[in-house]
Amino acid sequence: MEVFLARMNQGRSSIAFFLDDKGLFTFNVFDLRLKKLVYKSSVCSSNPTQAPVWDKDGNVIYQGNQENLFYLVKENLEISKVELSSNHQHHLISLEKIKSNFIITLKFLENGITKNAIYIFNKNKVKLYKTFTVNSLSTCDIDKEKITRENIKDETTKNKFDHESEVINKNYKHKEKDKLYGVIRENNKLLLKILDLKKSQVNSILLSNDRNLNLNVLDVYNDNVLFEENIGFQQNLYVLEEDRLKKIYKPKGIMEFSKYINSDELVCVYTSEGNPRSIFILQLNEEKMKLIFPNNTHPQKEFESIEAKIPVRDKEKLNCLINFKGKIKKPIIIWLHGGPNAKWDRSFHYLLCDLLAQDMTVIRPNIRGSTDQSKSFASSIMNDWGGIDARDVIDLINFFKKEFKIQENEIYIMGESYGAFLCYILASKYKISCGGFICISGFVDLSYQYLFSNSRRLVKDFLGPLNKNNIFYKVRSPIYYVENIESKLLIIHGKKDTHCPLKQIDFFVEKMRDKNKKFIYWPIEEYGHFYTSSFTIKRLMSEKIIKFINSE
Template sequence: MTQNGITADDLLKFSFLQDPQLSPDGNWLVYVKRSINEEKKYQSSLYMMDLQTKEEFPFTKKDDKAVQPRFSPEGHTILFTSNRSGTQQIWKIASNGGEAEQLTYFKNGAADPIWSPDGKQVLCTVPLAENEVLLTEDDSEDDSKEAKPYVTSRLKYKADGEGLLNETHKHLILIDLDSGKGTKLTTGSYDHQQATFSPDGKRIAFVANRSKDPDYELISDIYELTLEDNQFTKLTDSDGVFTYPNYSPDGTTLSLLGHRREYKGATLTRVWTLDRATGNLTCLTGDWDVEANDVAINDMGTGVQGKGAVWSTENDALYVQASEKGYTNLYHVSLNKRIKTIVSGKRQIYAFSLDQQQKTAVIGVSDHETPGDFSLVSMADGKEEKLTYANQEWLQEKVLSVPEEINFEARDGSKLHGWVMKPIGYQEGTKYPLIVEIHGGPHAMYSHAFMHEFQVLAEKGYGVLYINPRGSHGYGQAFVDAVRGDYGGNDYHDIMDAVDYATKTCDWIDKDRLGVTGGSYGGFMTNWIVGHTNRFKAAVTQRSITNWLSFYGVSDIGYFFTEWELKADLIQDPDTLWKHSPLRYVKNVETPLLILHSEKDHRCPIEQGEQFYVALKQQQKPTRLVRFPEANHNLSRSGDPSLRISRLNEMIEWFEQYL
């Protein structure tokens, strides 16, 4: 039926490139290459590249999970995190190769290694209970496996990807490399993270929410710790969400990313500076209506912890990623608030690393035809040289569907933007079914990045339509905030207007064979759509929300997300929650609906899918429920490879049955 496009099983062939790190002299690149082994399990190892010869070679073993590589200040040693000893610990290895040496032996493991400027100390994070001392793996403790009840008095007692929280928090540990001794720097039932050293190595800045009850006060502050006397100073006023502190080269100022929650979770991330002497916070991008962050969606697992806003060596500007109109690029933001594009293009720049002199940068790039590769960039003129071709060899044998951009107006005149993909093997004059894809968030962004799922649908003979409806990032603060309090309103109309536009302008679309799918918020919208129109002949809802009343109490974020997004809460206004619940309209559903849900999803728990399934089944409506064991909310992006393939195959079989 089709040519040689990408299949669901081709997931097993991909290499996923993450976390590029340039050596201080700019001559070497170390990065994480993630792949799927013969047992269909993820493995990750470090790779090194000589940037003079462009020779690439594996640097650590493939049979363990090595991540977070970090060059020492002089470039002779690399720290990384690995589970090769059985628990996640920090390891070190000479940058010219050799055997890796285990650095930490903490009973609870360690992660997030950071070098001190003189290379004599390492900072890391270790999970510890409030009064728990720092123990090594050899320290004996009662490890009884006897079944015990789980007891909590916390409001937030579970988290997606973690399960029931075990009352530990991330604490900062300082390791002296000469003695190997680790010193606990932080205390209390708080998470301390995103730490960074001052240029003189005498202070550490970090992010924490040390409010009276962090479960209720959803803020993050910047703190500074003086190492000589272990004194804490709180640098922000608990009135916002501030993250990723970075010291200026002269040590007087911190750069931050964040906002003051003016629009709750829909507030644009801005670039800030914090004067350490005066405490003054200055927003550098207040007049730039752009999200200063990478929020582009792809299903290639390229996301890693960001760098924040990185200072120029001249102390007068910052380098930062930002997302706009479906692309994420790298920008130069000066202290006098001038913004210049460093590297542009219709793509997602998902990572970047600068050498010590900032003459070159390495960027991680994903576009419609590139799952993820690295390029070397000259900071002087922006010229690029591609460094890796991670998937090129086998992708050359495949036919890809290249998305075409569309721009159109919604019924109220709002400008909308998206893409449409033709099926593989497209022939002029033939009619094809169309699948509408709806992203989650809702405050995220479909982009010019590669999407395996969309290519799989195109290979099966489907066109694919995807847009950024209001609520999405990339189109300014008013647009991203427009969905709040209006779920199922104009966001629904945006999706339907996109279908109208596509079917009018693409004569190859068969109007009688339309399908729709989406996950998380996209699952909510899929449920909403089938309860409000019979236009689609088949639908697949994934990790969805069906009932805001129960979501409020069962989701790890329900108690605040519901109020933020619907502008109503269970206690004061349950009627509004029910009004926006797809379950309320389940009697209207005629569209055959496949329900896909992960059993360990704590973000949109499986009871949400179960409620919709039983309500449909009781009415003898065409439906099917597929449960994915041991999977969480991120199944489609980072879940077990076998389950990811099963998920895609379930979708395809459903659409083939009804379209």
């Protein structure tokens, strides 16, 4: 069993989450005072993708087994079904109770434009109140209707508002009551900035003079501030007590969710490479973690794990996790993450465990574009998708061939989403020969991604607008280099994938078939993007991948 998408209520007395029990997802509410479940739904969804949302009164809303079906769990645990008439894919933003009405705000995408919709729910009836276009200017939830541009008519005011919101978006990542909190660096000093929205003033607290220390605000409770630091694959937790920064915990794995229950305790969702996500209580004074739910998941056997810094071109060094069972064995799988601005960490992954159980060695590199190092490292792939990051992978292949004394056919390259795009471009444009490429939920045509996927904004932000002068869209699209492919490919893709639509993969496969290339194509009927797969799909995917690697 594994916990997903946990959220705490405003009273800090309960935590709501989805529980994956071998592919059967239920929605749960756990009372932190009673230390027990107080609500468990029937099976609600095979692929929950959005977190539940609480209001200030202790009511919580969550997504059911359809895109536009939601359930409202009231404070007294009475359940109401909220079914929207719209066909759009909605994402919950906020819930508020006004007298006997529940005001539900959701976000949706229409013709490439992000919009909000406000629904009024009362006595099991749902009514659309209004929809409006928004600018996602602030990551903090500051009365979204008031900050919409349609309500700001004066052009000077618009420009001033845009600038101020950009500053807020950049510096302030956490809101608690009427204050915004953020960590910034000024003159090599790490400062906590606190913006008081009522008083319209900013206070600064010096955290550290250490140039290498970078912190993010996780939570605030009674002026106690909880921070996290990520260094490579390591995570550290800090607190600010009486204006003094103190390191409180260094987990072996990853705290994916950490919130104060009170001044002495945190509730955390903890995971490690061999252990699924579970809920723990961390006693700050004793620096001890106690498992509270589910009670049969920890500890499980951890696999061997080595952190390595691998040299590549331009004098860069890539952080890599090397996982194996017992000792390093062949074959070697180099697994590329999606994103592209993401990173590998020490969290649990079914596929990783399945591969290691087969005595394979899995290497997970944070190549350029990853978010585990500097901002310049993460932004180095701007206008260069499939460029410097692909060459990093080539350098890794050459390094491990020499280091482990193995042949190229004993190395497999696997990637999901953006990582799969890199697999496609390495196999085609760069003509890389290896044991095989495993491409999960990837894309092969940048123009198609721009025009027909819900990732248009991401593509545009990295590569610029699609027009006749921007030849990059064609030059870096694997679909134009199919004839170069020498290695076999395993292509796994969901028919319901809106991030990387299937049609471009169908065209790619047709070209491979025409050129007599070696491939296995598995389009999955009830499957969206990589991270939305059900337990059954995960198991089948592991079997397919292991069979592909073991085949001649």
